[in-house]
Every structure is written in structure tokens, then in C-alpha cells.
Amino acid sequence: RKEVEQDPGPFNVPEGATVAFxxxxxxSASQSFFWYRQDCRKxxxxxxxxxxxxxxxxxxxxxxxxxxxxxxxxIRDSKLSDSATYLCGTKAAGNKLTFGGGTRVxxxx
Amino acid sequence: GAGxxxxxxxxxxxxxxxxxxxxDPISGHTALYWYRQSLGQGLEFLIYFQGNSAPDKSGLPSxxxxxxxxxxxxxxxxxxxxxxxxxAVYLCASSPQGSLSTDTQYFGPGTRLTVL
Numbered sequence: 001r002k003e004v005e006q007d008p009g010p011f012n013v014p015e016g017a018t019v020a021f022x023x024x025x026x027x028s029a030s031q032s033f034f035w036y037r038q039d040c041r042k043x044x045x046x047x048x049x050x051x052x053x054x055x056x057x058x059x060x061x062x063x064x065x066x067x068x069x070x071x072x073x074x075i076r077d078s079k080l081s082d083s084a085t086y087l088c089g090t091k092a093a094g095n096k097l098t099f100g101g102g103t104r105v106x107x108x109x
Numbered sequence: 110g111a112g113x114x115x116x117x118x119x120x121x122x123x124x125x126x127x128x129x130x131x132x133d134p135i136s137g138h139t140a141l142y143w144y145r146q147s148l149g150q151g152l153e154f155l156i157y158f159q160g161n162s163a164p165d166k167s168g169l170p171s172x173x174x175x176x177x178x179x180x181x182x183x184x185x186x187x188x189x190x191x192x193x194x195x196x197a198v199y200l201c202a203s204s205p206q207g208s209l210s211t212d213t214q215y216f217g218p219g220t221r222l223t224v225l
Contacts, residue, residue: 006151034213043200043216044152087151096165097142097214101151 003027004090006100013078013107020074021103023088032091033064033071037084038102044087047073078107111135113217115201121223122191130186130220134203141184142202142214143176152200158184191224198222 006023013019025033033050048055050071054063061074071090075082085102092098114133122128134141143155154168158178169175173191178184188195198221202214 004151043218045216046213049213096154096157096167098154099144099152 001026002100003098004088004100006086006088006103008101009104009106011103011105013075013082013105015078015080015107015109017078018074018076019078019105020072021086021105022070022072023100023103024068024070025088025090025098026069027090027092027098028069029092030069030090031093033062034089034091034097035060035062035071035073036087036089036099038087039084047086075105078105080107080109083107113201113203113215115199115217115220117220118218119221119223121225123225124193125190127187127189128191128222130188130199130222132184132186132201132203132217134182134184134201135215136182138203138205138215139181140204140206140212140214141178142204143184143186144200144202145197146200146219147197155186155199188222191222193224196222196224 004025035047036044037047038044050062050064059076063072085104087102088100089097116131139160141158144152146152156176157165173189176186198219200219201217204212204214
């Protein structure tokens with residue numbers, strides 16, 4: 001079993017709709033959690049860190065469920081420009097960031 | 110300011126040759142990471158440098174892979190006797206301190222390596 005797992009998708013989303021997806025992690029010692037966005041043939045860029053209480057940044061909401069060991073990302077009012085691969089990353093002691101395989105989102109008109 | 114830079118952007122080599130990939134982190138960042146991303150896959154951790162501490166090499170897939178970081182800045186990832194399965198995008202990232210669990214990593218554009 002991989003340490004961090006994601007549904008690869010693709011999630012086909014009508015423009016304006018809401019989409020949500022999860023990322024599960026197996027290392028209970030994980031301390032920090034992140035969502036990165038990666039466009040095709042580009043480097044990953046930090047979308048948002050995930051805090052224990054959950055956090056929101058505009059149309060994006062991230063939540064952490066420590067009991068069930070998963071984080072989630074919700075995108076409201078999807079835009080065509082939201083089409084990308086979303087990578088979750090977790091960090092335990094030692095500062096090594098472990099990534100999932102990514103969830104591909106395609107927003108269509 | 111300038112971000113993380115990597116060179117070359119693309120490298121095509123023949124099986125069995127050695128290659129060197131370079132990473133220039135963001136100025137002042139003490140932590141530097143190397144990852145590998147195969148086509149359609151997630152990022153695979155390779156190695157992590159933090160200041161003057163011994164690097165965390167736990168992700169290097171074989172002894173053909175090595176990395177150095179000179180003067181606490183530029184890093185070089187070397188792959189000896191390349192194999193076709195080494196073909197991937199090699200991404201470098203840096204972060205300000207590395208010692209904080211919330212430290213953000215900033216990625217370079219990557220080097221796309223193709224081994225024929």
C-alpha cells in the first residue's frame with residue numbers, strides 16, 4: 001500500500017459546479033499537509049496548506065480528518081482554469097514531503 | 110525574485126551514459142530536495158539536503174544515483190550508467206528552513222530526462 005493515495009480521476013466537472021476529492025495517508029505520524037496544483041508539463045505549485053481546523057482560500061476549501069487519516073479539497077464554482085492535477089503531500093518528522101499520485105480534474109464548458 | 114532554476118531543461122542520452130542535472134535553489138533557502146516524476150505518476154522523493162547536516166538519501170533508487178550540494182547552494186544530481194527506466198522528469202525544490210513542518214517547498218521547472 002502506498003503511503004499517500006489519491007483517486008487518479010479524471011473528475012469531469014461542468015463549469016460552475018462543485019467538485020471534491022480526498023487523499024488518504026497511512027503514516028499516523030504525519031504532521032503537515034499540503035495541496036499542490038500541477039499543470040500539464042509544469043512544476044507543482046503550492047495551492048494551500050491544510051490546517052487542523054480546515055481552511056478556505058476563495059473557492060478552495062481544504063479539510064483534515066486525522067481520525068480517518070485523510071485530507072480533502074473542495075473546489076466551488078469551478079472555472080475552466082481549474083483544470084489541472086492536484087497533488088496532496090504529507091510531511092512527518094524529517095521534513096520529507098511524500099506525495100500522492102495526483103487527482104486529475106477536467107472542467108468543461 | 111528569482112525562483113528555483115534547473116538545467117538542462119531537457120536531456121536525451123544513450124543507455125549506459127552518465128548524466129548530471131543541476132539545481133539552483135532560491136537564494137537563502139537552506140533546504141533542497143530532489144524528486145522524480147515518471148509520466149502520469151506522482152512525485153517520488155529522492156534526496157534532501159538541510160544546511161550542513163548529512164543529507165537524507167533514503168529515496169535514492171540505486172547506487173547509480175548520487176547528489177551533492179556545494180557551498181550550501183547549488184546541487185547536482187548525478188546518474189551513472191543510465192537505464193531506460195531512469196527516464197522521467199527530475200524536479201528540484203527548495204524551502205526556507207526545512208526544519209519546520211509547515212515549511213513550503215518551491216519547485217523548479219524540472220529536467221526532462223530521456224534515456225534511449
